Amino acid sequence: MPALNKLGLLISFSVMATAVTSLDALAQQPTADVVHWLTSGAESEAITILAKEFEKRGGKWVDSAAPGGPTDAQALIMNRIAGGNPPGVAFISVGHSAVELGKEGLLQDIKAEAEKNGADVTSDVMLKLVSDTDGALYALPIAIESSNLAWLSKTVYDEAGLTFPKSWAEFLEQAKVLKEKGYIPLAVGAQGWQLSILFNSVLLAEAGNDTFDAIVNTKTAEAAGSAKVVQAFTTMRALSTYSDAGASNRAWNDTLNLVAEGKAAVQIMGSWAGAELTKMGLERGDKWDCILPPGNTRLILDGAGFEFPKVTNADDVAGQALFVQVMMDPAVQAKFAAVKGAVPARLDADTSGLAPCDQMSAQIIRDSGSFPSPSSVLGNESGGQIEDLLSRFWADASLSPEEAAKQYSDIVSGGQ
Amino acid sequence: MMARFALVPSILLCAIGFYGAMLWTVVISFTSSTITPRYEFAGLAQYVRLFTMDRWHVAYTNMFVFGALYIACSLIFGVLLAIALDQSIRGRNLLQTIFLYPIALSFIVTGLAWQWLLNPTTGLQNYVRGLGFESFAFDWLSSPDRAVYTLVIAGVWHAAGLVMAIMYAGLGSVDGEIWRAGRVDGIPRTTMYRRIILPMLKPVIIVCVVLLSMDVIKSYELVVAMTGGGPGYSTDLPAKFVVDNLFTRTNIGLASAAATLMLASIIVLLLLFGWLQKERVAR
Incomplete structure (x- = not known):
């Protein structure tokens, strides 16, 4: 009987031992909850391109998609951080809010990892x-989107x-003619963020590169007013x-459709409009073209990227490091950007696979330079206030340009 | 004893999940929180800021404009429909279903449908112009002064059926003896409704008003789907203001201050409602 007992003990120990070793094997896999x-x-x-590459290099990908868009994703991240179960990786629009979160001590400082993986050519x-x-x-x-492009x-x-005008003044001259001929001179979806895109390209043209630079890079109130x-x-x-008359609250793709159907002359919209036009089965050069807006010589950029909430588990920490390697790989970035319809964030990445308009953007970024978009610099709150101001200005003619510029300057200098 | 004990979890859940969350929101509204909750007392700073924001004034005023018109019109149309049904007309069941149908749709669907209908370039205006009336104009949706009334139109279309159903049930419960007494006295039908039947149904009407007021205060989807708060922010409502600031603009403190003011408005409404009830009992 005792012998049997011993045997039983031995068996249970070995079972436990195998259980522990297999747990160990699991525990050593870098994991990214994205x-x-x-x-x-x-x-x-x-995103599947990233996931596949991550798994190929031995990582375990946990997909936490928030189908509701950036707002939902943000809420999910904050809830999981507050609940003590932060995700290791989170997709974001590159902008000031990552710094705000970082300052609260919620994000990993990944400078060291980034420098090992090509931050100098990003x-x-x-x-x-x-x-x-x-x-x-x-x-x-990981990828750059240009927000000031004219889709004509x-x-x-x-x-x-x-022919497409060289300045906004010339645009307005032509607009009279176009309107008389029954076309919509400017296709606009009057929603805050769309007006913000339009305004930035008007501002860049009218204020010039130096003043625009002062607004986005030093947030100078004098410049902004x-x-x-x-x-x-x-x-x-x-x-x-x-x-x-139908502009009010019109979605950006419905607005783009006016251009595609030849009802409107031009829409100012980000690089994603190119992907939409291609999806409609229209090739560039056939019925539409992309070009810098009147008077613009540089691009205003928004970015897509990832932030890394602080995690403690060794797997998750290893997962973050592996994720940085994967996302900063120029080949991965090239594929990611080509599929998403953007420009790789690494300037040394191959751009030959990109859509024609994105290739044009990549070249402008390299040759002429670029600015961050005011909303990405100012953060969600001030960016939102500018959207409010612009949508009110657009709808309400009693708000004078002088008063609007004053309010704009207050928001820009007060922002952060 | 056991029964009471069994209730404890749900009471706790209610206390923490409901009142706890409310209290937390009120607390946060007095802090300087932005992207994350930070317990740093800031006094009334968020409220002061809220009151300097033009957008908040527009949103708060809209709640009353939209609310008053929505409740009044829904009641009027609902009561008239109920009275019409009460005349034992033919096809009553069919009509009841038709009028009740909109309430089965969510506010999102209602908003989208009415956006298409009222959009000047694709909807009603375009259609009537296509018929040959070139000068016909109905562009309230893109006019900052009038867009808020388009919300009322869509809202009333959505809610009048509910009022109708409730009022119709109320009318059905009126004792036939009262009608007979009215006929004996030779009182006209309209006077009967106006002076006797509807006053008898006051509690039912109050229920309708309460249900509709809740709609007004929480109304968010309708605006988002129909106008997105625009043109400008002329059709903004407090609920949308709170959601925008809480999630997209990551300004928890300001959003909480706005939410607290919404809560205060609801409490005032409830007190008013309670007072009305008491008045009725006292008489």
Whole structure:
């Protein structure tokens, strides 16, 4: 009987031992629990590229998609951090809010990892957005989106016998002609964020590169309230009379459809519009074209990237390191950007696989330079206030350009 | 004793999940929290800021404009429909189903449908112009001064059926003797409704008003789907203001201050309701 007991003990010990070793084997796998909102069509394909590569290099990918978009993802991240179960990796729009979270001590400073993986050849406009003043780096960009591009209908310009204008003043001249011929001169979806995109490209043209630089890089109140900014608002007011009656709260892709159908001459929208036009089965150069907006010589950028909430578990920490390696691999970035319709954040990555408009963007970023978008610099709150201001200005003619410029300057200098 | 004991978990859940969360929101509204809750007392700073924001004033005023018109119109249409049904007309069941149908749709669907209908370039205006009336204009949806009334139109379409159903049930419960007495005295039907039947149904009407007021205060989807708060922020409502600031603008303190003011508004409404009830009992 005792012998049997001993045998039993031996068996149970060995079972336990195997259990422990297999647990150990599991425990040594780098794990990335990734919160993201890339769930539709091409975007979902893009995140799959990362997931596959991550698994190929021995990692374990846990997918925590928030299909509701950035707002849902943000809420999910905050809830999981508050609940003590932070995700290791979170997809973000590259911007000031990562620094805000970092300052609260919720994000991993990944400067060291980034420097090992090509931070020096990554767009410094993007890196600066997520760097704290003390040098900490709280997120990494993977792809760059240009927000100031003009998507024009070649059909409309050909039929009207016009060429795309060089300045907004010339645009307004042409708009009269286009309107008389029954076209919508400027396709606009009057939602805060869309107006913000339009305004930035007007501002860049009217204020010039130096003043725009002062606004986004030093947040100078004088620059933001200067006569040039008043001029930008004046142009904006004039433009508001050249849209159509259905603009209010119109989704950006419905607005783009006006251009695709040859009803409207042009829409100012980000690089994602190119992917949408291609999805409609229209190739560039056929009925539409992409070009820098009137008077713009540089691009205004928004970025897509990842932040890394602080985690304690060894697997998750290892997972973060492996994730940085994967996402900063130039080949991965090239594939990711090509599928998502953007430009790789690493400037040395191959751009030959990108869509024609994105190749154009990549070249402008390399040759002429770029700015971060004001909303990414100012953070969600001030960015939101600017959206409020612009949508009110667009709808309410009693708000004068001077008053609007003053409010704009207050928001810009008060922002952070 | 056991029964009471069994209730403890649900009471606790209610106390913590409901009142705890409310209390937490009120507390946060007095702090300087932005992206994360930070317990750093800031006095009334968030409220002061809230009151300097034009958008909050617009949103708060809209709640009353939208609320008053929504409740009044839903009641009027609902009561008229109920009275019409009460005339024992033919096809009553079919009509009841038709009028009750909108309430089965969510506010999101209602909002989207009415956005398409009222959009000047694709909807009603375009259709009537297509019929040959070139000068016809109905562009309230894109007019900052009038867009809020389009919310009322959509809201009333959505809610009038509910009021109708409740009022119709109320009318059905009126004793036939009262009608007979009215006929004996030769009182016209309209006077009967106005002076006798509807006053008898006051409790039912109050229930309708309470249900509709709840709709008003929590109304969020309708605005988001229909106008997105625009043109400008002319159709903003407090609930949308709170959600925008809480999630997209990561300003928990300001959002909590706005939410607290919404809570205060609800409490005032409840007190008013309680007072009305008491008045009725006292008489």
